[in-house]
Amino acid sequence: MYCDITVQTATFDLGAEELALRAQAGDAGALVAFQGMVRAHDEAVPLAALFLEHYPGVTEAEIRRIAEQAAARWPVSACRVIHRVGALAPGEPIVLVLIAAGHRAGAFAAAEYLMDYLKTQAPFWKREDFVDGSSRWVEAKASDDAACGRWHD
Amino acid sequence: MSITLLYFGVLKDTLGCSTETLAWDGGTTATLLDLLRGRGEDWALALAPGKVFRLVVNQQIVRGDAAIPEGAEVGILPPVTGG
Numbered sequence: 001m002y003c004d005i006t007v008q009t010a011t012f013d014l015g016a017e018e019l020a021l022r023a024q025a026g027d028a029g030a031l032v033a034f035q036g037m038v039r040a041h042d043e044a045v046p047l048a049a050l051f052l053e054h055y056p057g058v059t060e061a062e063i064r065r066i067a068e069q070a071a072a073r074w075p076v077s078a079c080r081v082i083h084r085v086g087a088l089a090p091g092e093p094i095v096l097v098l099i100a101a102g103h104r105a106g107a108f109a110a111a112e113y114l115m116d117y118l119k120t121q122a123p124f125w126k127r128e129d130f131v132d133g134s135s136r137w138v139e140a141k142a143s144d145d146a147a148c149g150r151w152h153d
Numbered sequence: 154m155s156i157t158l159l160y161f162g163v164l165k166d167t168l169g170c171s172t173e174t175l176a177w178d179g180g181t182t183a184t185l186l187d188l189l190r191g192r193g194e195d196w197a198l199a200l201a202p203g204k205v206f207r208l209v210v211n212q213q214i215v216r217g218d219a220a221i222p223e224g225a226e227v228g229i230l231p232p233v234t235g236g
Contacts, residue, residue, distance in 0.1 A: 052235065055161060055228055057212050083235075124235020125162030137163035140232035 001071040002078040005063045007054050009086040012096055017080055025078040025100035030107035034097045034115055040090040045134065050094070051127040052085040059083075059123045066117045070099075073113070074106035081114065083124065154178070154223035156185075162231045164206070167199045177225075182208050183218045185227065206231050 002024040014035055022031065041047045067079050080098040088094055097114050101107035118124075126138040156177040165171045175188075185208075190197045200206065208215045209228035221227060 053162060054235075055159075055209065055230065058209055058214070058228065061212070062214070118235060121233060122235050123161075123230060123233055125231065126234045127162075137166065137231075138234040139163075140234055 001068070001076050003064060003067050003071070004079070005060050005067065005081045007056070007059055007063075007083050007085055009084060011084070011093060012082045014093075014096065017082070017096060017098060021078050021080045021098045021100055027102075028077045028100040028107075029102055030104040031098065031100045032104070032107040032111040034095075034111050035093055036095040036115075038088045038090050038092050038094050041128070043128075043130070045130040045132050047090055047128055048131045049087040049089050049129045051087050051129055051135070052083075052094070053125045053127075054083070054085050055123045062122055063114075063118070066121075067114060070110040070113045074110045075102045076106065076110050077101060079110070079114070081118075083118065083122070085124070087129070156221060156223065156225045156227055159226065159228045161228065162234070164199060164229060164231050167195060169195075177221065177223055179221075179223060181218045181220050182210070182215055182227075185221060200229075 014033060018031065018033060025031065038050050063081055067081065070076055071079070076099055078100040080096070082096040084094050095118060097111050099107045099111040099114070101110060127135055128138060129135040154177055155174050158173050158175055160168055160171050186200055190200050207230045209230060210219055210221055211225050
């Protein structure tokens with residue numbers, strides 16, 4: 001499997017990444033793309049920016065490990081993950097997952113698997129910076145018990 | 154000899170530091186946590202045994218008690234909130 005993982009502050013271009021991945025995808029019959037954007041949130045005080053932090057080296061290795069798990073479960077021929085860090089304004093792209101696979105079912109499933117992982121287990125930490133100058137680190141949600149459980153293993 | 158500690162996310166604010174060099178005579182992750190918890194109430198609370206956090210030694214995520222060699226880089230990670 002071709003696999004390219006990047007954590008970066010710069011934005012990315014979905015179209016360019018899709019073209020680049022297709023060049024690595026062999027005779028894949030399906031390509032699924034997921035792009036996530038920063039939401040403005042429904043707080044009393046509007047969000048000025050999300051600030052994301054990662055652990056250089058460790059975060060990329062963890063994402064690669066889970067991409068290889070996905071490739072073991074579904075016939076993935078190529079994958080591209082870009083996750084942004086630093087200060088991101090509402091509306092900006094924050095994450096990109098591209099999966100090329102033989103057929104659509106595997107491509108959809110692998111893309112969802114990777115996104116679920118990125119949301120709940122990948123080493124990223126998110127701080128909300130509000131327009132009034134205040135900020136707070138986002139706490140792990142009670143609904144993320146499953147994710148917390150993995151941290152206890 | 155010494156080790157380098159890296160703190161991430163909310164721990165930077167609650168502990169008031171992002172990185173430090175710590176004198177180290179050898180030991181394990183349990184040794185290190187006992188030492189850090191002994192620094193005061195903030196540290197004891199933030200790194201309490203029931204708290205959910207994880208240690209990384211030389212870029213490898215640690216499960217259970219693990220040796221920390223001299224010169225190691227040790228990351229202390231709060232629960233992830235990414236994506």
